[in-house]
Amino acid sequence: MTEQLSEDSAEQETRRRSFLAGVVAVLCGGLATLPPVVAAVWAFLDPLQRSSGAATFLPLTDLTNVPADGQPRQFPVIADRVDAWTGYQAEPIGAVYVKRDEGTERVEVLSATCPHAGCFVELDNAAGCFRCPCHNSSFTLDGGIVAPSPSPRSMDSLECEVSKAGAVSVKWQNFYTGIEDKVARK
Amino acid sequence: MRDASGHSESPGLDEVAGGSWISNWLDSRTGYRALVRSALYERVPGGARWRYVWGSTLVFAFMTQVITGLVLWASYSASAQTAWESVYYIQYEMTGGWLLRGLHHVMAQAMVVLLALHVMQVVIDGAYRAPREVNFWLGLVLMMLVLGMALTGYLLPWDQKGYWATRVATNLAGLVPLVGPSIQQLVVGGPDYGHHTLTRFFALHAGFLPATLVIFLVLHLTLFRKHGLHAKQPITKPDAMFWPDQVLKDAVAMLAVMAVVLGVILMPALRAILAGEPIVPGHLGAELGAPADPSEPYAAARPEWYFLFLFQFLKVFEGWGATGEFLGAIVVPGATLGIMFLMPIFGQWKLGHRFNIVFTIAILAGAGLLTAMALHEDYYALWADRSAFADVEKLIESTGGDDEKIFAALGHDKEKLNVFTNRREKLEAIRRSEAFLAAVKQAARDSSRAVELAGRPEKIPSTGALSLVRSDPLSQGPKLFAQHCQSCHAHIDPTAENAEEVFAKSSAANLFEFGRESWVRGLLDPKRVGGAAYFGNTAHKEGDMVSFVCEDFTDEDEWKQDDKEAVIFTLVAESGLLQGTGKKGTGRKKVIKRGQGLIADTDRCGSCHPYRDNETELGYAPDLNGWGSEEWLVGIITDPTHQRFYPDTNDRMPRFGVASEGGLQALSNKQIKLVSQWLRGSWYRPAVHSQASSVRDHP
Numbered sequence: 001m002t003e004q005l006s007e008d009s010a011e012q013e014t015r016r017r018s019f020l021a022g023v024v025a026v027l028c029g030g031l032a033t034l035p036p037v038v039a040a041v042w043a044f045l046d047p048l049q050r051s052s053g054a055a056t057f058l059p060l061t062d063l064t065n066v067p068a069d070g071q072p073r074q075f076p077v078i079a080d081r082v083d084a085w086t087g088y089q090a091e092p093i094g095a096v097y098v099k100r101d102e103g104t105e106r107v108e109v110l111s112a113t114c115p116h117a118g119c120f121v122e123l124d125n126a127a128g129c130f131r132c133p134c135h136n137s138s139f140t141l142d143g144g145i146v147a148p149s150p151s152p153r154s155m156d157s158l159e160c161e162v163s164k165a166g167a168v169s170v171k172w173q174n175f176y177t178g179i180e181d182k183v184a185r186k
Numbered sequence: 187m188r189d190a191s192g193h194s195e196s197p198g199l200d201e202v203a204g205g206s207w208i209s210n211w212l213d214s215r216t217g218y219r220a221l222v223r224s225a226l227y228e229r230v231p232g233g234a235r236w237r238y239v240w241g242s243t244l245v246f247a248f249m250t251q252v253i254t255g256l257v258l259w260a261s262y263s264a265s266a267q268t269a270w271e272s273v274y275y276i277q278y279e280m281t282g283g284w285l286l287r288g289l290h291h292v293m294a295q296a297m298v299v300l301l302a303l304h305v306m307q308v309v310i311d312g313a314y315r316a317p318r319e320v321n322f323w324l325g326l327v328l329m330m331l332v333l334g335m336a337l338t339g340y341l342l343p344w345d346q347k348g349y350w351a352t353r354v355a356t357n358l359a360g361l362v363p364l365v366g367p368s369i370q371q372l373v374v375g376g377p378d379y380g381h382h383t384l385t386r387f388f389a390l391h392a393g394f395l396p397a398t399l400v401i402f403l404v405l406h407l408t409l410f411r412k413h414g415l416h417a418k419q420p421i422t423k424p425d426a427m428f429w430p431d432q433v434l435k436d437a438v439a440m441l442a443v444m445a446v447v448l449g450v451i452l453m454p455a456l457r458a459i460l461a462g463e464p465i466v467p468g469h470l471g472a473e474l475g476a477p478a479d480p481s482e483p484y485a486a487a488r489p490e491w492y493f494l495f496l497f498q499f500l501k502v503f504e505g506w507g508a509t510g511e512f513l514g515a516i517v518v519p520g521a522t523l524g525i526m527f528l529m530p531i532f533g534q535w536k537l538g539h540r541f542n543i544v545f546t547i548a549i550l551a552g553a554g555l556l557t558a559m560a561l562h563e564d565y566y567a568l569w570a571d572r573s574a575f576a577d578v579e580k581l582i583e584s585t586g587g588d589d590e591k592i593f594a595a596l597g598h599d600k601e602k603l604n605v606f607t608n609r610r611e612k613l614e615a616i617r618r619s620e621a622f623l624a625a626v627k628q629a630a631r632d633s634s635r636a637v638e639l640a641g642r643p644e645k646i647p648s649t650g651a652l653s654l655v656r657s658d659p660l661s662q663g664p665k666l667f668a669q670h671c672q673s674c675h676a677h678i679d680p681t682a683e684n685a686e687e688v689f690a691k692s693s694a695a696n697l698f699e700f701g702r703e704s705w706v707r708g709l710l711d712p713k714r715v716g717g718a719a720y721f722g723n724t725a726h727k728e729g730d731m732v733s734f735v736c737e738d739f740t741d742e743d744e745w746k747q748d749d750k751e752a753v754i755f756t757l758v759a760e761s762g763l764l765q766g767t768g769k770k771g772t773g774r775k776k777v778i779k780r781g782q783g784l785i786a787d788t789d790r791c792g793s794c795h796p797y798r799d800n801e802t803e804l805g806y807a808p809d810l811n812g813w814g815s816e817e818w819l820v821g822i823i824t825d826p827t828h829q830r831f832y833p834d835t836n837d838r839m840p841r842f843g844v845a846s847e848g849g850l851q852a853l854s855n856k857q858i859k860l861v862s863q864w865l866r867g868s869w870y871r872p873a874v875h876s877q878a879s880s881v882r883d884h885p
Binding site for chain 2: 018022028040046
């Protein structure tokens with residue numbers, strides 16, 4: 001009876017030690033693996049810390065290049081750009097359509113990025129509308145949606161300023177695509 | 187027991203895994219319990235031992251490299267214009283990038299050490315003997331793959347260190363008979379180093395080699411399991427299971443390896459804390475040299491420390507030419523590897539096994555000795571006393587190093603000559619070490635400057651960081667000056683300890699702080715204008731300028747102190763280097779106006795120097811309009827014999843920017859501009875230092 005008990009307790013002791021060894025082994029192994037995993041996740045998430053910065057007004061063109069005929073014209077947006085480690089000076093970073101209606105001084109600027117999925121919206125002069133080549137979203141020359149359309153909203157208008165001397169500048173922004181609301185990317 | 191899929195299971199496994207319905211379901215689909223069981227419940231004859239941990243730590247190290255390597259890959263860009271740049275970004279700008287790269291870099295080194303330990307344990311324990319021969323060979327292949335990854339990874343940052351070390355390694359590959367040049371061209375990706383060298387090395391480092399390694403590792407582990415662990419004899423303890431006994435020891439060893447690796451990475455941080463200095467994360471982990479530049483010599487080029495023994499071994503064959511290199515780089519290492527492959531065969535006999543042990547220890551000891559020799563040669567000057575060899579230096583200088591003359595000076599005494607030759611060799615060793623240490627220092631300066639430039643708000647141009655370094659006056663100025671100007675001109679702070687010694691050796695003016703107040707004050711100081719730091723060692727020593735400063739300028743009736751100050755102030759204003767001289771606004775304008783009048787006055791400076799509208803003809807003395815400005819300096823360096831400078835009285839200065847027809851200029855226009863900018867101290871300074879920095883902060 002006593003022998004049986006001592007055998008049991010010896011087995012229990014072995015089991016307890018095994019369990020403890022297992023726990024310590026898992027802890028040590030886990031701890032050893034932690035630094036590379038932490039470093040990898042930390043570095044991999046780096047892009048989440050980057051932002052394109054606050055939207056600023058960028059010079060676009062001169063008012064004389066935008067005749068008051070209601071016809072949109074395409075202009076590149078030129079700015080200094082940083083792409084990770086590379087700095088680009090005065091480079092085209094996007095495109096906009098600029099339009100001035102007959103008899104007005106008011107300049108309208110539309111982003112050429114389709115609000116549906118981000119393709120480049122083209123101006124279809126023959127049809128007198130904007131058309132996205134990717135999923136056939138169509139927009140009026142004012143940027144209004146032509147139903148039925150895969151695009152959830154009208155073309156994105158951009159704030160613009162015209163100086164007294166006639167310099168047109170635009171507040172360049174990118175917006176989230178595929179949603180009804182126009183929300184600027186940060 | 188048979189489940190729905192007909193899969194047979196051994197009883198009792200449910201207990202092991204707890205037997206929940208999820209694990210039952212998963213096990214019925216995957217049979218994972220059997221897998222886990224076979225992985226963990228391996229018998230370890232004689233119980234768990236510390237000596238068996240090396241294989242596991244190697245697998246752990248490899249997994250660390252895979253994890254860190256994959257994320258590094260996500261940010262690395264393999265091309266000659268983006269490799270250094272992307273690594274710079276990882277190291278200095280990406281959150282946690284320094285730790286990621288540090289772990290990858292240091293663990294690679296740890297892996298080499300672990301490899302050596304693993305091989306040693308296997309050989310000493312005789313674990314290569316039948317039936318484990320094939321597994322030993324697989325292990326040797328794994329070793330070569332790991333070393334191959336170390337070699338290819340060294341180049342990827344495309345910095346000076348990796349570039350030059352890899353050039354040597356690939357050139358050595360070219361020594362292989364018949365196919366060598368083709369191998370070299372294939373590895374390099376063409377006849378020259380560039381984009382394709384990087385893309386190919388990267389493909390090797392992150393693709394071919396690790397993929398092959400995984401295949402061989404699987405085979406290695408499969409055979410290891412097939413034959414079981416080779417227990418160290420004699421077995422004195424009862425058998426144990428791999429889990430948890432050996433796993434515990436393995437895990438503790440892995441933790442120790444990681445602790446050492448982290449310790450190496452974080453050591454500089456600890457040093458900074460102790461010294462009360464701020465910790466710069468970018469300075470932790472792996473270093474990044476200046477961008478690779480094939481036109482820039484790099485005397486600090488050395489392979490990574492674990493290949494240093496091969497580098498040193500090649501020196502044994504110095505003087506043997508290409509044959510020696512072929513022997514040292516290919517034949518001997520190849521033969522060594524060949525012997526290692528034969529070890530399982532030799533090991534069948536007791537004597538053979540002993541030979542294997544002695545051979546392995548000898549190889550490791552030899553490698554250790556060669557490494558120590560290489561380090562000793564490189565760092566010899568740190569502890570050697572050069573002044574003890576002053577007499578040797580003197581004798582070499584006085585005899586011009588001519589052996590006959592030296593022998594004569596030693597009284598034709600052969601014993602003395604032997605002693606002298608011995609000491610001369612030691613002196614040469616000190617000199618070589620000094621040159622290496624200087625090169626290491628220069629490399630560190632170049633590297634931190636390149637990093638500083640890359641961190642400008644404008645970032646790196648698309649032409650790459652090398653173009654940034656090449657158009658940086660602070661990086662290029664001193665090198666161009668040393669190469670083209672220093673044979674005559676000094677460039678040293680006059681208050682420096684050895685300044686007078688340097689002036690005495692120079693044959694033209696000291697250009698330190700040229701155009702600044704301190705320089706102009708010296709020029710107009712009667713005690714200094716005729717001295718070695720100005721005109722003293724030139725043809726103008728007794729010229730009109732020296733006599734003007736010594737006689738006219740000291741005449742207090744003619745030149746009031748205020749007038750002198752106004753002239754000095756105005757000249758500095760002409761150079762555009764007035765900052766920090768105190769006067770501002772209208773006060774400054776007034777003084778300059780007065781100074782301009784004095785300089786233009788044809789009874790004063792204007793009697794010789796053309797200035798403003800004084801109508802003094804060009805050609806007698808240098809034009810003082812814009813004196814010391816970048817444009818003025820570019821002009822005089824381009825052509826000192828131009829009418830604006832010294833058309834008739836130029837004293838030996840070459841026309842650096844003028845070439846005869848069909849010839850090349852001694853300095854390109856860009857280089858002349860860089861030297862001028864450097865002399866004027868006009869180079870990029872990071873915002874935090876800009877206020878405190880001056881021309882004195884050049885290297």
